[in-house]
Amino acid sequence: MSIRVCDIMHNGVITCSCEESLRNVAAMLSDNQFRSVVVVNENGEVWGLITYMELLAHFQEDAGVIQACQVMRPYRIEVDPQWPIEKAIELMNKLKYYHLIIVDPHVGTRWPVGMLTSFDVVRYMSHLESGHFASFLKLHRQESAGH
Amino acid sequence: MSVRSVAQIMVVNRLRYTVVINKQCELKGIISADSILRAYAKDIDSLRAKDILDTCTFTTTPATPLQEAIALMKKRKIEHLIVVGDPPRDRSVLGILHASDIVRSMAQRVKGEGI
Numbered sequence: 331m332s333i334r335v336c337d338i339m340h341n342g343v344i345t346c347s348c349e350e351s352l353r354n355v356a357a358m359l360s361d362n363q364f365r366s367v368v369v370v371n372e373n374g375e376v377w378g379l380i381t382y383m384e385l386l387a388h389f390q391e392d393a394g395v396i397q398a399c400q401v402m403r404p405y406r407i408e409v410d411p412q413w414p415i416e417k418a419i420e421l422m423n424k425l426k427y428y429h430l431i432i433v434d435p436h437v438g439t440r441w442p443v444g445m446l447t448s449f450d451v452v453r454y455m456s457h458l459e460s461g462h463f464a465s466f467l468k469l470h471r472q473e474s475a476g477h
Numbered sequence: 478m479s480v481r482s483v484a485q486i487m488v489v490n491r492l493r494y495t496v497v498i499n500k501q502c503e504l505k506g507i508i509s510a511d512s513i514l515r516a517y518a519k520d521i522d523s524l525r526a527k528d529i530l531d532t533c534t535f536t537t538t539p540a541t542p543l544q545e546a547i548a549l550m551k552k553r554k555i556e557h558l559i560v561v562g563d564p565p566r567d568r569s570v571l572g573i574l575h576a577s578d579i580v581r582s583m584a585q586r587v588k589g590e591g592i
Contacts, residue, residue, distance in 0.1 A: 359577075382579075423514070
């Protein structure tokens with residue numbers, strides 16, 4: 331059985347309104363150690379995405395007066411949680427878009443339910459199960475000692 | 478080292494980038510989560526790290542003004558710069574400057590803590 335997007339995506343996203351200040355967006359990313367914030371409209375639908383790159387572009391400006399909608403990257407890609415993972419990876423590589431917002435078609439095609447990043451795919455590719463990290467680290471130290 | 482081993486090290490240590498160095502600690506390239514993703518359909522147990530290594534890296538030094546480093550990241554549309562000694566004589570890797578470090582300083586300014 332093929333792996334679906336919902337099997338490896340992480341559930342939930344951090345959202346902000348279009349009017350949120352860039353100052354607060356920077357704090358949200360930093361405090362939560364997330365790499366992106368989804369900008370939603372008044373109905374909770376996906377409007378755009380703000381990543382580190384959008385923030386970097388305004389480093390020297392007064393982030394308190396800049397609104398999220400002024401700097402966000404408009405986002406119009408719809409990824410279904412039931413997609414096979416290969417289809418999502420193909421889209422990532424084609425568009426060079428490594429943050430895919432996953433929307434729930436049952437609620438509305440613009441309703442964000444999760445996020446799929448390249449790191450989620452790498453975690454899946456590594457074949458590491460949660461709780462097996464300690465044994466892996468020990469194994470790696472032994473390999474290093476042997477060389 | 479196989480690509481799967483690199484992926485495991487990155488996942489365990491929650492890293493999105495792995496800097497590859499030689500025995501003299503000199504920079505050889507970088508492997509990102511994105512470059513591992515591009516190897517998805519391949520046999521990553523037989524694929525070696527050097528096969529997906531990105532040798533086109535952008536570097537900075539500890540003495541470089543932060544504004545200059547940010548300008549380079551914006552120009553090249555990259556989230557990180559590798560911090561090296563004193564190029565071209567010294568290519569030893571000292572660390573990595575990531576956009577998250579800069580965003581953290583933006584957030585600290587918000588809280589009035591300064592950079």
